[in-house]
Amino acid sequence: MNDTVVKVESVFKKFGSNQVLRGVSLEVGRGEVLCVIGPSGSGKSTLLRCLNHLETIDAGRIYIDSNLIGYRQSGDTLYELHPRDAAKQRREIGMVFQSFNLFAHLTVLENVIQAPITVGKVARAQAIEEAKELIARVGLTAKLDSYPAELSGGQQQRVAIARALAMKPKLMLFDEPTSALDPELVGEVLDVMRDLADSGMTMIVVTHEIGFAREVGDSLIFMDAGEIIESGSPRDVLANPQQPRTREFLSKVL
Amino acid sequence: MTQNSNFKQEASEQGPSVAVFYAIKAKKLRHPVRAILAAALILLALVVAVDAAYRPAYDWPSVGKYLFDHRVLEAMINTVQLTVFSMIIAIVLGALLAIMRLSSNGVLRTIAWFYLWVFRGTPVYVQLVFWGLIAVIYQNMSIGLPFAEPIFSWQTKAALNAFTLAIVGLALNEAAYMAEIVRAGLLSVDRGQEEAAKALGFSWWQTIWNIILPQAMKVIIPPTGNELISMLKTTSLVTAVPYSFDLYARTHDIAAETFNPIPLLIVASIWYLAITTLLMIAQHFLERRFDKGQRFGAGRSFSAGRNFGSGRNFGAGRNFGRGRNSTRSQVR
Numbered sequence: 001m002n003d004t005v006v007k008v009e010s011v012f013k014k015f016g017s018n019q020v021l022r023g024v025s026l027e028v029g030r031g032e033v034l035c036v037i038g039p040s041g042s043g044k045s046t047l048l049r050c051l052n053h054l055e056t057i058d059a060g061r062i063y064i065d066s067n068l069i070g071y072r073q074s075g076d077t078l079y080e081l082h083p084r085d086a087a088k089q090r091r092e093i094g095m096v097f098q099s100f101n102l103f104a105h106l107t108v109l110e111n112v113i114q115a116p117i118t119v120g121k122v123a124r125a126q127a128i129e130e131a132k133e134l135i136a137r138v139g140l141t142a143k144l145d146s147y148p149a150e151l152s153g154g155q156q157q158r159v160a161i162a163r164a165l166a167m168k169p170k171l172m173l174f175d176e177p178t179s180a181l182d183p184e185l186v187g188e189v190l191d192v193m194r195d196l197a198d199s200g201m202t203m204i205v206v207t208h209e210i211g212f213a214r215e216v217g218d219s220l221i222f223m224d225a226g227e228i229i230e231s232g233s234p235r236d237v238l239a240n241p242q243q244p245r246t247r248e249f250l251s252k253v254l
Numbered sequence: 255m256t257q258n259s260n261f262k263q264e265a266s267e268q269g270p271s272v273a274v275f276y277a278i279k280a281k282k283l284r285h286p287v288r289a290i291l292a293a294a295l296i297l298l299a300l301v302v303a304v305d306a307a308y309r310p311a312y313d314w315p316s317v318g319k320y321l322f323d324h325r326v327l328e329a330m331i332n333t334v335q336l337t338v339f340s341m342i343i344a345i346v347l348g349a350l351l352a353i354m355r356l357s358s359n360g361v362l363r364t365i366a367w368f369y370l371w372v373f374r375g376t377p378v379y380v381q382l383v384f385w386g387l388i389a390v391i392y393q394n395m396s397i398g399l400p401f402a403e404p405i406f407s408w409q410t411k412a413a414l415n416a417f418t419l420a421i422v423g424l425a426l427n428e429a430a431y432m433a434e435i436v437r438a439g440l441l442s443v444d445r446g447q448e449e450a451a452k453a454l455g456f457s458w459w460q461t462i463w464n465i466i467l468p469q470a471m472k473v474i475i476p477p478t479g480n481e482l483i484s485m486l487k488t489t490s491l492v493t494a495v496p497y498s499f500d501l502y503a504r505t506h507d508i509a510a511e512t513f514n515p516i517p518l519l520i521v522a523s524i525w526y527l528a529i530t531t532l533l534m535i536a537q538h539f540l541e542r543r544f545d546k547g548q549r550f551g552a553g554r555s556f557s558a559g560r561n562f563g564s565g566r567n568f569g570a571g572r573n574f575g576r577g578r579n580s581t582r583s584q585v586r
Binding site for chain 1: 456458465
């Protein structure tokens with residue numbers, strides 16, 4: 001449980017003149033669930049997108065399983081990775097989006113097997129077998145041949161989780177996975193995520209679900225204006241915030 | 255089930271006392287102006303038709319005689335071949351150009367832009383004349399290294415006949431227009447689709463081929479059908495190459511022998527119309543097939559992606575780059 005999966009060292013990122021991340025550092029151990037909370041625009045999502053190199057960073061280092069993300073370091077020199085190699089790094093990092101982003105032209109089963117077949121070069125029969133297991137795990141066996149538009153938001157997000165798991169990632173990133181859902185559908189997605197956490201998956205979850213963070217998170221960070229303001233065990237931070245900005249935020253969401 | 259039907263029975267026994275239904279039995283609204291207009295138009299059409307039937311200049315017996323003339327039929331087949339072959343090349347090349355324009359590779363982007371600039375910026379007729387003169391401009395074509403003895407060499411005139419040149423000319427011009435259609439299709443696919451594929455480890459090509467292009471088809475197909483129909487008629491310009499065995503040039507030549515151009519114009523028009531009609535029917539079925547995509551394209555994941563996408567994605571995605579974002583904002 002003690003080895004580190006994610007290591008972020010003072011990462012800076014700006015979009016134009018907007019400094020979105022100002023020296024973010026954190027570590028996530030294997031099997032750990034890190035929840036990230038904070039007001040919108042605080043850089044939570046950007047941080048997540050930097051972790052799998054969907055965004056490039058301006059300064060700092062990100063290591064996943066001791067591999068530098070997006071670059072190759074030789075001595076003091078950094079070399080940009082070829083897109084092919086950046087893509088290879090992303091295979092090991094699953095990502096779940098706020099807006100699901102299921103492939104609209106593919107059925108549930110096809111959504112889940114597409115990446116293993118195309119990217120992982122897994123045989124189709126094997127991919128289908130594994131996909132069916134994953135889809136059963138998120139409770140959607142009855143919807144194998146449905147198209148995304150025929151599913152509720154909660155069901156779509158569960159398929160999206162299964163799709164990400166199909167690549168057998170070491171790390172799962174959740175970018176506000178329940179924020180686009182109707183309130184009555186939030187629970188089913190959180191249940192799937194809770195099961196996943198119980199199974200020992202390393203997860204980083206950007207969320208507004210304070211209850212989930214308290215219950216499932218092993219650690220929690222509060223971000224504001226591109227910085228980590230406070231971090232610690234979810235119970236401590238949520239029950240007894242030390243920083244005024246954390247207190248202010250929590251008073252609004254709790 | 256039984257409970258349900260019992261319940262229904264009860265309800266109907268109680269009948270009007272529970273719920274009163276006022277069935278709609280209204281008199282249909284009348285449209286007298288429409289009726290008069292339609293009658294007037296039918297009358298007008300009849301007058302024109304009867305007049306045309308007896309007007310000697312149309313020379314209907316000649317129309318009948320030449321409609322299935324073997325020269326005309328062969329020319330019709332040539333026209334169809336010109337249309338089909340040049341459209342196939344244009345679609346493939348156009349897709350390639352569209353993908354090049356959206357690539358992160360600046361060299362490819364520039365090549366595609368230059369191609370479009372030249373081939374959209376000059377009339378197709380002028381281009382066809384140029385292709386006709388290619389054998390004069392480049393007498394020989396050879397494969398080999400510069401400044402060395404060529405490995406293979408052909409005489410241009412022998413290698414490229416007028417039919418081939420006509421196809422090349424039509425296809426290269428059309429490819430520029432197809433490129434814009436395909437590009438619009440690729441841009442119509444939600445950004446989130448590309449991001450999701452990328453996050454799963456898809457390469458750029460795998461993303462385009464497996465995720466973006468299939469979803470772009472429903473936007474690409476209807477205008478491509480229009481281009482196909484338009485191409486059928488543009489083939490009448492190949493006389494500029496000069497190629498003279500297509501439907502228009504052939505009927506024109508026959509008319510020159512008989513000194514009777516009008517019936518042969520009618521013959522050509524009838525065939526163009528007949529083929530267009532077939533193409534329209536084919537297009538109808540093709541669009542209905544891709545209606546499936548339409549239904550799913552309007553799905554939930556898309557609307558959600560749109561709502562949140564613009565805020566979160568700023569500066570993202572160098573691959574599709576500025577072209578994508580700017581086109582979007584224009585559309586909006």
